[in-house]
Amino acid sequence: MSAPQRGGGRSGLRPQLRPFPDDDAPMPLRVRDGLAHMGRVDPAGLARLFTLSALEGELPAQLLDALHAALAHRTIAHARANVPWYRDHPEYSRWALPEGGPGRASELLAGLPVLDRTLVAAAPARFVAEDVALGALGHTSGSTGTPLPVRRSVEEAGFTSAYFARLSEPLARGGTRPISLNLPNSYHGTPLRLPAPGLSLSSGVTDDLLLAETARAVTARYDLPGYGTHVEYLSGLVNHVLLLTGHLLEQGADPGAVGLRGLSVAGGTAAPHWRRFLREAWGCPVTDRFTLTEIVGGASRCGRCDLFHLDPHVFGEVLEPGSQAPVAEGPGRLVLTAFHPFVQMQPMIRYDTGDLVLRRENGCGPALAFEFLGKHGNAVALEHRGRRRWLLFPAELNAVLAGLPDVRAVEWASNVRSVHDRTLGGLPYARALLDAQGRPPELRVEVELRYGPHFHPERAEEVAARIAAHLRGSPGSALAELEAEGAVRLRVACVPPGSLPEPALKL
Amino acid sequence: MHDLVAVAERAIGESKAQLDTDQSRALAAQVTAEIVAEVSAEQSAKALEQGLLRR
Secondary structure, eight states, X not given: OOOOOSOOSTTSOOTTSSOOOOTTSOHHHHHHHHHHHOSSOOHHHHHHHHHHHTSSSHHHHHHHHHHHHHHHHHHHHHHHHHOHHHHTOHHHHHOOOOSSSOOXXXXXXXXXXXXXXXXXHHSGGGGSOSSSOEEEEEXXXXXXXXXXXXXXXXXXXHHHHHHHHHHTHHHHOSSOEEEEEEEOOOSSBSOOOOOOSSEEEEOOOSSHHHHHHHHHHHHOOOOOTTEEEEEEEEEEEHHHHHHHHHHHXXXXXXXXXGOOSEEEEESSOOOHHHHHHHHHHHTSOEEEEEEOTTSSOEEEEOTTTOSEEEOTTEEEEEEOTTSOOBOSSEEEEEEEEEOTTTSOSSOOSSEEEEEEEEEOOOSSOSSOEEEEEEEGGGSEEEEETTEEEEEEOHHHHHHHHHXXXXXXXXXXXXXXXXXXXXXXXXXXXXXXXXXXXXXXXEEEEEEEBSXXXXXXXXXXXXXXXXXXXXXXXXXXXXXHHHHHHTSOEEEXXXXXXXXXXXXXXXX | OHHHHHXXXXXXXXXXXXXXXXXXXXXXXXXXXXXXXXXXXXXXHHHHHTTOOOO
C-alpha cells in the first residue's frame, strides 16, 4: 500500500482512492483497505462489522484490529484536511497505514502526539473541524480544572444515532419493545441524542417532587400496545440510582419486584460494595460504565472478568506517565482515540484522559481490559531508586471506604428531604498525604468517621487496620513491597467529624 | 460497505454469527446501557401528551 493521499475534498476522504483489495487477500486486510478508502460509511454496515468483531475467536479479533486501522486512517485523513491543529502538525501528514500487512495493533498510532486537556483547553477553536455544522455544545465537568467545551456536529449526531439504532436492534425483536427509565446526566451540557430500542422515560432524583415521580414511574405498570408492561432498563449516574434505591427501600418498596432486566450506572466511580448492593436490591445485572464527555463511548465492566472492556468503536492505549512507552500490563495513563465518523467536529486523537488505569490481560476477548484507578493527579507515587513506584490509588481507597459504614460521606442530596440517608453514593471524607522528607517517607491516610474515634477506640483501630490491609494488597501498588524494605511507612489515622475538607468532585 | 460485510460474514461464518444471538443481545444490552443514559426525553413527553401512559 502506498501512503494515504492528502486532501480529497472537504472531508479529506476521497471515494475509491484505490481499487478494492485483491480477492485473495486475507479478510481483515480486505475489510481494512476497503473501509479506509470508501466514500461515505454506512452506519448499519459498520455496526454489523463491529458486531462480527465481538464474536469469539482469532478471526473476529483480527477484524477488530482491521476496523480500528481503517477508522484511524479515516480519522487522521479528515483531521489533517479540516482541523487547524492537526493540519499544522507534520506528524499527522507522515502517518500511514502499514503496507502489505496489518501491522501491530498496539503500534497503530505510535509516534503521534498525545494530547491532554490543558493543550486542547488552551486553544479549543484550533481543534474544531471546518467541514461540519455545530449541532450541540457540551462540556467536561471541570473536576480537574477548567471545563473543556465539547462541540458535536449535526453530522456525527446523525451517524451515531443510526449506528446505535442498528446495534440495539436485537433488543427490540420478539414482539414487544422495552420501556427504559433514564435519570439523565445534566452536568455536561446538551447530551448527544441517541435512539432507545423502545420507549425511554426520563426523570430525576434531585428534588422531592422529581424523586416521587421517578419512584412512581419505575414501579408503575403500563398498557402501551407494542411495549412491555413495566420498566425493564434503568440508567443514570451512580449516586442518583443509589438515592432512588435507598428511597424505595426506606418507603418499604422492593426494587426487586419491578422486574428490571438491566441497570446501568455511569458518571462516577461505583465501588464494589455499591455494585453488589444494587445487583442484590434490583435482582438484575448491573452495567458499570466508564465514560467521558470528550469521547463518544467508553467502557463497560465485564460480567465475567469484572474488568472494564473498551467499547469496540473506541481505540485505547495505556502509556507510562511522562512518556509514550506502552504498558502491556500494570498501571498507566489511559489514552483514547475517538474515530471518525463517531466524532467529527472536535476530533480527539490520542487524548490523555487524565485517568490512571490498571491494564490487565483477560480471557474475554481482544478489547482493552482495565481497572479504573482514579485521576492521575490524585494518586500517590514515590520516586525510589530512580523509578516511580505507586503507593496509593484513589479508586482503591474509595473501594475500601465504601464498605465501611463508619466513614463519613458527603451528603450530596442534602435538599432531598424525603430521603433520610442522603449520603448514598457520596464520596467519603478522606485524604492521603506523602511526607517524602521523612525517614523513611510516610504515607499518611486520614479518614473521617461519623463519630469521634475516641468514643469507640477499638472499632476505630479495626477500621484503620482494614483500610491499611486493603491498601497494601491493592493490585499495581508497591506499598507492601516498599514497606517490607523499610523504604516507606503507612499510617492510617481515623479522625473525628469536621476534621477534613469536603472531598473533590471526582476520585 | 455491503461487499465488506459479506466478506467478513463469509470468513467468520454467517451461521456462527447467527447462532451467537446471545452474544449479540449481550452486546446490544451493553450498548443500550449507554443509549438510555443519553436518550432525550422527547419520546416520553410525547407519550404523556397523548395520554398513552396509564398508571
